[in-house]
Amino acid sequence: MAAFIDILKHIGAKILELTKHFAGVTADAQLEFDxxxxxxxVLVILCLLGSACWAASIAASRRHPLWLHFAIGFVVPWIYPIFILFKMDIHGEAERRRAEQEALQKKAEAEAEKQRIQEQLGKERELQNAESGIEGKQWNQKYFEKIGRDDEGRNAGPWKAVISGNEIIVLEILETEPELVYVVFKDSKGTPKKMRIPYARIESWNKTYDY
Incomplete structure (x- = not known):
């Protein structure tokens, strides 16, 4: 507001100075005063100055360069002030809003990722509990159908299993039957082979990440 008042004072002084100058010229030339x-x-000048001051006031209130918009408001009277009245944002406001939006988006993405990890860990714990080699566990077709594939239908292996006292690495469960499970396992040389394992021979069957 103080800047706006200073502008008006400056403009008033200039108008007064010009008025005195032209009055003197008119008197010296003995011209008739119309x-x-x-x-x-005077009305045209006041109209232009009013437009310029209004534009400058709007610009100053929204943290934009005052004199630039004063000049534009003078050259494009009234149309320009009305235009910026509705269209001009506070200087830096768009950047601030964009930064806030990006921060909120990153926070939402981080929360979603955290939730996804927690859900994945929960599923893994459930699967590990389901696969833990508890003594007296009943191995059956339903159990191996459940653990053979993940939620997306992909192979859920590998597993470390003990069959009749021998430890093997089962890479994939191919098929389950009422009395046995058909698997791909890795032999002592690391070669994948297929084998049918009766449930009665299974002593333990656990998920493994190291094979």
Whole structure:
């Protein structure tokens, strides 16, 4: 507001100075004073200055360069002030809003990722509990159908199993039957082979990540 008042004072001083100058020139030239013409000129100047001051006031209130918009408001009277009144944002406001939006988006993505990891860990714990080699566990077709594939239908292996006292690494469960499970396992040389394992021979069957 103080800047706006300073502008008006400066403009008033200039108008007064110009008025005195032209009055002196008119007197020296002994010209007749045409009140109508002078009033028209004064009104036009006041109209232009009013437009310029309004544009400058709007710009200053929204943290934009004052004199630049004063000049534009003077050249494009009234249309320009009305335009920026509705269209001009506070300087830096768009960047601030964009930064806030990006921060909120990153926070939401982080929360979603955290939730996904927690859900995945929960599923793995459930699977490990289901696969833990508890003594007296009943191995059957339903159990191996459940653990053979993950939620997306992919192979859920590998597993470390003990069959009749021998430890093997089962790479994939191919098929389950009422009395046995058909698997791909890795032999002592690391070669994948297929084998049918009766449930009665299984001593333990656990998920493994190291094979």
């Amino acid at each position: 009140m109508g013409s002078w009033l028209t000129i």
